Amino acid sequence: MDRICIFIDGSNLYHGLRHNLGRTDINFYQFGQKLCNGRKLIRTYYYNVPLDREDNDEAYRGQQRFFDFLKSTPYIEIKLGRMVQRNGFKIEKGVDVHLAVxxxxxxxADIYDTAVLxxxxxxxxSVVNAVKDLGKHVENVQFPSGWSAHLSExxxxxxxxxxxxxxxxxxEYR
Structure with missing residues (x-):
C-alpha cells in the first residue's frame, strides 16, 4: 500500500482558506484522509511560525489554542519556524526550508512513497524535483488564487x- 506523508505550509493554507472560502475551520483529520484517498497515512507535518504575544495577545492565544487542537489530532506533528524583524516588518523565517529539508x-530515508504538498x-x-529524483511521487494541492503553475508542472x-x-x-458544530 502506498505510504503518504503530508507536508502543509500552514500560512499558505490559512490564507488560502480565508481568501478563497471565507473560513479557516478545517478538520485536519478529515483533510488528511481526503488527501490520502484510501492510502496509508504515515504522518502529517504542519509548518508555521508562532505569533509574538507582545504584538497581539488575542491572536497569540488563538494560535496557541489552534496548536493545542492540532496536537490532539492523530498523526500530526507541528514544526515551527521563527519571526524576525526586517525593515520594520516581521517576516517568517525557516518555515519553507524546514519543510523542504x-x-x-x-x-x-524511505519513510514515504508519495509526498502530498x-x-x-x-x-x-526544486525540492519536488529532488524528491522525484529519489523515485518518490509528489502530489500538490493548492488554491486557485495564488496558483503556482511552476509548482504544478x-x-x-x-x-x-x-x-x-x-x-x-x-x-461540524452542533
Missing amino acids: DMLRFAY VSGDGDFA CCDISTVLDEEYLEGCFM
Whole structure:
C-alpha cells in the first residue's frame, strides 16, 4: 500500500482558506484522509511560525489554542519556524526550508512513497524535483488564487483546493 506523508505550509493554507472560502475551520483529520484517498497515512507535518504575544495577545492565544487542537489530532506533528524583524516588518523565517529539508530527508530515508504538498509556493519546485529524483511521487494541492503553475508542472499530480474538494473537511458544530 502506498505510504503518504503530508507536508502543509500552514500560512499558505490559512490564507488560502480565508481568501478563497471565507473560513479557516478545517478538520485536519478529515483533510488528511481526503488527501490520502484510501492510502496509508504515515504522518502529517504542519509548518508555521508562532505569533509574538507582545504584538497581539488575542491572536497569540488563538494560535496557541489552534496548536493545542492540532496536537490532539492523530498523526500530526507541528514544526515551527521563527519571526524576525526586517525593515520594520516581521517576516517568517525557516518555515519553507524546514519543510523542504523534511520532504527530502524523509524521502531519502524511505519513510514515504508519495509526498502530498499543501502549498502554492513555487519555491518548492526544486525540492519536488529532488524528491522525484529519489523515485518518490509528489502530489500538490493548492488554491486557485495564488496558483503556482511552476509548482504544478513539477508535481506528478496537482489538485485545486476549492469548496467542492474540501466538502466534508470542515469542523461540524452542533
